[in-house]
Amino acid sequence: VTTFHCERAWLGGETAPADVAIEVAGDRITSVMAGVPAPPGSVVLSGVTIPGLANAHSHAFHRALRGRTQRGRGSFWTWREEMYAVARRLDPDSYRALARAVFGEMVLAGITVVGEFHYLHHGPGGVPYSDPNAMGQALVDAAREAGVRLTLLDTCYLHGGIGTPPDATQARFADPGAGAWAERVSALRDAPAVRVGAAVHSVRAVDPASMLVVGEWAAGRGAPLHAHVSEQPAENAACLDRHGRTPTGLLADSGLLGPRFVAVHATHVDAADITRLGESGSTCCLCPTTERDLADGVGPAAALRAAGARLALGSDSQAVIDLFEEARAVELDERLVTGVRGEHGPADLMADATASGYRALGWPDGGRIEPGALADLTSVSLDSVRLAGTRADDAVTSLVFAANATDVHHVVVGGEVFVRDGRHVRLDVVRELSRVLAP
Ligand SMILES: [Zn+2]
Numbered sequence: 001v002t003t004f005h006c007e008r009a010w011l012g013g014e015t016a017p018a019d020v021a022i023e024v025a026g027d028r029i030t031s032v033m034a035g036v037p038a039p040p041g042s043v044v045l046s047g048v049t050i051p052g053l054a055n056a057h058s059h060a061f062h063r064a065l066r067g068r069t070q071r072g073r074g075s076f077w078t079w080r081e082e083m084y085a086v087a088r089r090l091d092p093d094s095y096r097a098l099a100r101a102v103f104g105e106m107v108l109a110g111i112t113v114v115g116e117f118h119y120l121h122h123g124p125g126g127v128p129y130s131d132p133n134a135m136g137q138a139l140v141d142a143a144r145e146a147g148v149r150l151t152l153l154d155t156c157y158l159h160g161g162i163g164t165p166p167d168a169t170q171a172r173f174a175d176p177g178a179g180a181w182a183e184r185v186s187a188l189r190d191a192p193a194v195r196v197g198a199a200v201h202s203v204r205a206v207d208p209a210s211m212l213v214v215g216e217w218a219a220g221r222g223a224p225l226h227a228h229v230s231e232q233p234a235e236n237a238a239c240l241d242r243h244g245r246t247p248t249g250l251l252a253d254s255g256l257l258g259p260r261f262v263a264v265h266a267t268h269v270d271a272a273d274i275t276r277l278g279e280s281g282s283t284c285c286l287c288p289t290t291e292r293d294l295a296d297g298v299g300p301a302a303a304l305r306a307a308g309a310r311l312a313l314g315s316d317s318q319a320v321i322d323l324f325e326e327a328r329a330v331e332l333d334e335r336l337v338t339g340v341r342g343e344h345g346p347a348d349l350m351a352d353a354t355a356s357g358y359r360a361l362g363w364p365d366g367g368r369i370e371p372g373a374l375a376d377l378t379s380v381s382l383d384s385v386r387l388a389g390t391r392a393d394d395a396v397t398s399l400v401f402a403a404n405a406t407d408v409h410h411v412v413v414g415g416e417v418f419v420r421d422g423r424h425v426r427l428d429v430v431r432e433l434s435r436v437l438a439p
Contacts, residue, residue, distance in 0.1 A: 001025045002415060004377065005038040006049040008395060011369050014347050016048050016395040024375040027192075027414035031371055043417070045379040045410050048395050050350065051367045052112025052149075052376030052413065053323040054357025056285045057226070057264050057314025059117055060099040060139065061086060064437060066318060076232055076294045083317075084169040087120050092129065095120065096138035098436045102318065103146035104429035108422070109321050109405035110378035112413045114148050115314070115361045117199055117226060117264070119155035119173045121184075126171030132184045140194055146427060147411075147418035149376065151361035153226050154188065155199040156181045156206050156214045162242045173201070178213035185217065193414060195362045197224035200256070202231075203239045203247040211254040218260065224362040226285070227251060229263035231296055236268055248273035257282050262312065262360045267291060267299040274300060278307025283360040287316035288329030298333045302343040312357040322405040327353045346400040379410035381422075 002024045009020035009032075017034040021042065024030065038044060064086045069079055090098070099116075106114055116139050122128050131137065136152055143150035157173040158181075160166040166174040175181040188196045198218040200206045206214065218225040230236055230247050239247045248269055251257060257280035263269075266277065266284040277284060284304050291297065294317070305311055313326040330352065331344040344352075351367075358367030358374075366374040380399055382390050384407050390398040411419035418425055 001030070003039050003042040004045050004049075004412065005042040006045045006379070007047060008392070009034070009049040009369055010051075010350065010396055012347070014345075014396055015393060018392070020049070022369060022375075022377070024415040027375055029369065029371055029373045029375050032369055045377065047379045047381040047383070047409060048399060049369070049377050049379045050399065051354040051369050051373075052378050052411070053110045053353050054312065054361060054367055055106060055111045055114045055315050055323060056262065056312035056357040056360045057117055057287055057316050058106075058114050059317065060102040060142070061090060061095065061120065062316070063102045063105070063318040064098065076296060079294055087172060088124075088169055090120060091123070092134040092138045094436070095135055096142050097432070099139050099142035100145050100427070101429060101432035101436050103143050103148045104424055104427045104432060105321050106315070107146055107148050107411055107413070107418050108408065108424055108429055109323065110380070110408035110411055111321070111323060112149055112376035112378065112411065113151065113358060113361055113363060113366060114143065115151045115153050115197070115224075115226065116143075117153045117155055119157045119201055121175065122172045124172065125168070126166070126174055133188055136188055140191070143194065147413050147416070149193045149363065149366075149413060151195045151197050151224060151363070152188065153197045153199040153224065154185045155201050156210065157201040158210055159205050159207065161204050162238045178206070178210035182213055182217045195223070197226065197362055199225070200227040200251070202228040202235065203243075203250055204235055208243070208250060208254050211251065211256060215254060215256045222260070224260050224262060224360060225256060226262040226264055227256070229266050230268040230273070231265040233268050246270060246273055248276055252276045252280070264314065265291065265296065265299065266304060267297045269300065274303050274307045274309075277304060277309045281308065281310075283310040283312050283356065285312040285314050285360060286326070286330055287314040288326055288333050289319050289322070290316035292329070292333065293317060293319040298337050301330050301334055302338075305344070305348070310356045310359070311352045312360040313353050323353045324400065324403045324405065328401050346397045349400050350396060375412060375415040377410075377412040378408055380407045381409040
């Protein structure tokens with residue numbers, strides 16, 4: 001049994017009470033008490049402790065594009081060509097090394113669970129590795145070494161676009177059919193800090209009959225099911241042209257929407273889509289720093305929330321890895337579109353970044369500081385120039401609207417300390433990133 005003593009801790013709502021003792025046995029919180037002096041032998045967590053942050057949508061290898069895709073004009077589609085060039089270079093060893101460094105960056109940023117939307121499955125030309133899950137296993141190993149909890153969202157990818165076969169690069173993403181996808185993924189197993197989930201890459205890459213197979217696989221296991229949805233107007237147009245329905249409409253008619261379903265982006269959804277996503281209890285995972293980077297647009301976050309959809313957050317393309325920036329962008333980007341302030345309150349945004357993301361990744365008992373919850377904790381220092389002078393009553397608001405990833409100084413995953421005073425206790429993350437990105 002370990003007792004963590006938090007200078008302040010966010011237990012929900014708009015305030016963060018002082019002197020919170022969190023008792024942990026194994027990987028679970030067993031008791032939480034506010035207003036008690038630090039017990040002897042406790043592990044002190046200074047600053048404001050919040051539940052660990054959930055990164056609900058990640059492609060770890062996109063980190064190799066940071067800083068290299070900002071020259072010249074272009075669009076999502078020209079960016080995608082640069083992303084494909086990175087994908088062509090990776091094998092299981094280099095994928096593991098890159099992912100370990102990136103997951104290390106995430107842990108340093110206070111991220112304690114990541115949903116890795118994994119579609120780079122096969123070798124050059126689409127030839128399977130001797131272990132057909134070698135690339136997925138590389139991610140599992142990388143996450144374990146970096147100390148982050150992982151939901152491996154193994155992604156079904158069959159077509160290069162609606163009605164077109166995969167091209168030479170996309171062949172590495174593609175299984176021969178949905179049945180072959182299900183057979184391959186069924187060989188992956190849950191482990192103590194690893195959960196296997198499913199993903200439909202998009203309506204571009206998976207046809208309706210194949211969606212049914214993926215949906216049944218996920219339903220049979222009670223596993224999370226994610227899909228990229230309406231990131232681009234061109235995707236909507238192609239889907240309407242071929243299927244007479246929006247991407248959300250098509251996914252709904254295939255029975256995929258529901259409490260285990262996560263629509264990633266949901267940027268260009270219409271009123272009927274918003275109603276479907278809300279009424280079904282689906283989650284929408286917004287990735288604002290990627291959406292702004294790729295000139296995708298701003299999604300209707302307030303309307304989705306009002307309709308009943310849950311919101312989660314993802315670093316997606318790793319343009320930056322900073323869940324505080326994602327959280328405030330939900331509110332701030334929408335202000336620019338609507339001219340209205342305050343649609344999303346700080347407590348809602350904090351819940352999006354924690355409990356909502358955990359739930360979206362199949363860990364409904366995480367993202368909260370309460371007895372029985374997973375002992376995943378992130379402490380944010382108030383000693384930076386950004387946060388110095390924060391008043392106790394404003395701590396939650398200041399974290400959401402002014403903190404950044406470098407303010408995170410302690411991180412606990414499953415009761416184990418992985419970041420102490422801003423340093424990863426196992427990995428030299430800066431050195432690893434340098435080695436894999438600029439060897
Ligand atoms: Zn994505």
